[in-house]
Amino acid sequence: MAEERRLPNAALRTLFLAIEEVMGANGTRAVLKAGGLERFIDNYPPNNTALESTFADYGAAEQAVEDLYGSRGARAILMRIGRVTFQYTLREQPAILGLAGLAIKALPMGMRMKLVLERVTKAANEDVNQPAQLREEPDAFYFVVGECPCRWRPPHTSPACFVTVGVLQEAMHWATGKNFRIEEVACISNGAAACVYRIPKQPVE
Ligand SMILES: [Zn+2]
Numbered sequence: 343m344a345e346e347r348r349l350p351n352a353a354l355r356t357l358f359l360a361i362e363e364v365m366g367a368n369g370t371r372a373v374l375k376a377g378g379l380e381r382f383i384d385n386y387p388p389n390n391t392a393l394e395s396t397f398a399d400y401g402a403a404e405q406a407v408e409d410l411y412g413s414r415g416a417r418a419i420l421m422r423i424g425r426v427t428f429q430y431t432l433r434e435q436p437a438i439l440g441l442a443g444l445a446i447k448a449l450p451m452g453m454r455m456k457l458v459l460e461r462v463t464k465a466a467n468e469d470v471n472q473p474a475q476l477r478e479e480p481d482a483f484y485f486v487v488g489e490c491p492c493r494w495r496p497p498h499t500s501p502a503c504f505v506t507v508g509v510l511q512e513a514m515h516w517a518t519g520k521n522f523r524i525e526e527v528a529c530i531s532n533g534a535a536a537c538v539y540r541i542p543k544q545p546v547e
Contacts, residue, residue, distance in 0.1 A: 344493045347397040351387035354395035358386045360426035377406030401491030417504050424508020451518050458517040485539040492531035501529035520545035
């Protein structure tokens with residue numbers, strides 16, 4: 343098992359609230375039980391940025407959704423949870439992303455995407471204790487994450503971080519009003535050194 347890594351309380355709380363919105367109160371209880379997270383039933387972490395939660399607990403909740411629905415069935419659910427996670431973060435912790443009041447409407451689509459991805463990268467590094475980088479190539483952006491809750495999940499045969507895929511999908515939809523086929527192309531749980539997400543510059547038709 344990897345060494346403990348701390349996460350802000352608000353990040354784990356937001357994940358639980360997103361699970362609740364997607365799966366309901368009973369579904370959430372089932373997830374918390376399956377993940378060995380019973381201590382959080384009706385007792386979510388507080389809405390603050392103290393580093394008192396852990397990557398392991400975040401990963402255990404994601405893994406529990408996968409265990410309950412199977413790896414194929416869980417994908418769409420985890421992505422929905424990710425989309426809601428972004429919406430909640432925008433609403434509850436707008437300062438984290440620094441997106442409130444950002445005047446991006448007049449910018450071209452690629453610039454909007456880049457600006458929002460830069461904010462997400464900065465928030466990961468400075469607020470979520472998650473080393474991250476953004477790389478740009480002519481046809482796509484790459485969001486590269488060096489520490490991920492999936493390090494504390496069992497090994498996977500293919501990338502597992504569908505919550506983050508959903509977060510990025512919703513962030514890009516917020517930025518542009520369009521949908522993008524975002525893919526995790528390398529994953530720590532799959533033996534890679536980092537989780538790498540490809541965000542194509544061209545939206546889905
Ligand atoms: Zn991953």
